[in-house]
Amino acid sequence: xxxALTQGLERIPDQIGYLVISEEGVLASAGELENDEHTxxxxxxxxxxxxxxxxxxxxxxxxxxxxxxxxxxxxxxTISGQKVFVVKRQNNxxxxxxx
Amino acid sequence: xxxxxxxxxETSQQNEEVKPLIPDPNLNKIPTNGSDRNADSLLSSRTDExxxxxxxxxRTALNIIDVSAVDSQGMEQHEYMDRARQYSTKLxxxxxxxxxxxxxxxxxxxxxxxxxxxxxxxxxxxxxxxSKIAAYAYSAISQIKVDAKEELVVQFAIP
Numbered sequence: 222x223x224x225a226l227t228q229g230l231e232r233i234p235d236q237i238g239y240l241v242i243s244e245e246g247v248l249a250s251a252g253e254l255e256n257d258e259h260t261x262x263x264x265x266x267x268x269x270x271x272x273x274x275x276x277x278x279x280x281x282x283x284x285x286x287x288x289x290x291x292x293x294x295x296x297x298x299t300i301s302g303q304k305v306f307v308v309k310r311q312n313n314x315x316x317x318x319x320x
Numbered sequence: 321x322x323x324x325x326x327x328x329x330e331t332s333q334q335n336e337e338v339k340p341l342i343p344d345p346n347l348n349k350i351p352t353n354g355s356d357r358n359a360d361s362l363l364s365s366r367t368d369e370x371x372x373x374x375x376x377x378x379r380t381a382l383n384i385i386d387v388s389a390v391d392s393q394g395m396e397q398h399e400y401m402d403r404a405r406q407y408s409t410k411l412x413x414x415x416x417x418x419x420x421x422x423x424x425x426x427x428x429x430x431x432x433x434x435x436x437x438x439x440x441x442x443x444x445x446x447x448x449x450x451s452k453i454a455a456y457a458y459s460a461i462s463q464i465k466v467d468a469k470e471e472l473v474v475q476f477a478i479p
Contacts, residue, residue: 229434244426272427285429286436295441300426301433308437314444 227251230308237294238309240264254309260296264289264307268298387473 227249230239238252242261250256268287276283289296290312298307395403430436 230437233434233438244423269426282427282429286439288442290442290447297437297441299433299436300429301431302428303426304433305426306433306437310441312441314441 226304226306230306233308233310235311235313236308237311240305240307242305242307243303248304252309254307261307264296264298265305268300268305272300384476386476 226241227239230236230241231251233239236252238254238257239250240247240254240257240261241249242265247256247258247261250261254260267289271284271287272282274283285299287298289298293312295310295312296307297310298305300306
């Protein structure tokens with residue numbers, strides 16, 4: 222079952238690590254996020270908080286993916302079937318910064 | 321206790337001694353009982369005034385919040401214990417209902433998690449725009465301040 226979850230994550234372009242987290246704990250981890258329970262904990266808290274946002278009193282959270290952006294890499298997070306999927310991807314966008 | 325009015329009792333010795341010097345303002349209000357009438361109304365007007373003053377004083381004391389008072393209004397020991405018991409019972413009930421609350425289940429954001437995560441990342445232009453908007457909002461919020469027009473605490477004095 223874990224391979225079904227992780228197969229798709231492995232194939233994500235420029236991914237350098239991933240986590241699959243459930244309510245009980247980390248189900249799978251790889252790459253730079255291998256065994257990274259600390260990051261898993263922080264991201265769980267962040268995504269729980271984000272899920273409480275609502276737009277104009279709608280019933281569901283107003284987003285499909287949460288991105289935590291750093292200079293060189295991004296954590297992309299989503300939830301499906303009671304599991305949180307996190308993938309660490311390289312941020313290769315090199316646009317000139319307008320000053 | 322009362323007696324029927326009769327013109328005979330009006331001129332009795334008792335009435336001469338306690339006849340009021342000023343007309344009694346409560347004459348029309350209090351039901352009269354013949355010879356007792358004048359004595360009662362003089363005494364009752366004095367106690368009424370006293371009672372009225374006491375009521376005004378009590379009402380003021382209840383409504384005024386005295387921020388300079390260090391000692392709280394004295395409460396009897398049993399009343400204090402009663403209240404303490406009441407509050408702790410209420411707290412017990414509340415804490416029971418709180419601990420029974422189950423954590424909110426995770427909502428499902430997508431049925432295609434791999435697709436969602438593999439999609440294009442947020443562009444730099446978008447990130448910069450959001451950062452700028454957030455900076456403006458922060459600046460605006462930090463400029464909120466209280467415009468104090470009056471003193472918050474005043475001396476309560478009778479001029």
